[in-house]
Amino acid sequence: MDHIKDKTIIVTGGFGFVGQQVIEKLLKFNVKRIIILDSLDYGSENKTVLSDKRVHFKKIKLGSATEEEIVKQISGANYCIHLAAEKSKSKNIPDNILKCNVNGMNTLLHALVNVGVKKIIFSSSLYVYGKSNEAGFNENDTFNPHTIFGVSKCAGENLLRFVSQKYGLEYVSLRYFFVYGPKQYQGLGYKSVIVKNFQRLLDNKSPIVFGDGEQVQDHIYIDDVVDATIKSLEAQYVNTSYNIGSNERYSINELVRKMIKIENKLVDIDYQNKDETHNTIRFNNSTKALDDKILKLTTDLNKGLKLTADWIKSQ
Secondary structure, eight states, X not given: OXXXXXXXXXXXXXXXXXXXXXXXXXXXXXXXXXXXXXXXXXXXXXXXXXTSTTEEEEEOOTTTSOHHHHHHHHTTOOEEEEOOOOOTTOTTTTHHHHIIIIIIHHHHHHHHHHHTOOEEEEEEEGGGTOSBOTTXXXXXXXXXXOSHHHHHHHHHHHHHHHHHHHHOOEEEEEEEOEEXXXXXXXXXXXXXXXXXXXHHHHTTOOOEEETTSOOEEOEEEHHHHHHHHHHTTSTTOOSEEEEEOOSOOEEHHHHHHHHHHHHTXXXXXXXXOOOTTTTOEEOBXXXXXXXXXXXXXXXXXXXXXXXXXXXHHHO
């Protein structure tokens, strides 16, 4: 991890699900400083993280903060891991999403250039690809978003290319698939089918599935996502994009049946009215991240679900 030794790293959205665990991992290495920028709209302060003297936190909402306000907080930074985003389930679609994820990101990028940050890692999303592809998604697919959130992530990637060409800021876009694992929250934004239904199973209630349950998703374990995010800071990964998925496809029915088996419950699935995920097929069908060794898959779905269930019980 020599690439981050004695470096100052900005983490936007540092108190979210992925952000907190990225920071916890970074603090195990000899980083000089971590600057957290977070609006706290979707997370809460982690007192354990804040007790480390290397951590500086500033409550900032992208889309509202000016470039000058951001510059004031990030002076001396070397890298940025940009995880902050208005979520796909924002109550005020589309204005909040566009304001934060597009305008706010543009302001952030110019602030990074202003203070001389060398590189940014951007949490993009499978939502750039669209609603369904029976062959799976790969990095060469044309953007075809079906949500404003997906549109905002496409815009974010295009902003990166523009700023990189104009100012030399290096970047890596990581198109996360369905990230899950311990410490995932049920707060605002996407309510994980995994967390929600494990909690129902623990209460001896039937898991809920919307529609026929034949929606296909690619769930990837949090630790593998965190490691890929940090590894992408290395110098050999420059101005490129990666799908960060497990390359496994499971229907929601298959997923929930695995959860029922793990908890050894005798319950039926409670099927409810279909939602916006109806008829979707979304999984990674690319080995680029594995071939380039930016991603290492260490935790399959069965193991990851068990670890997630154990964490929920511990709470």
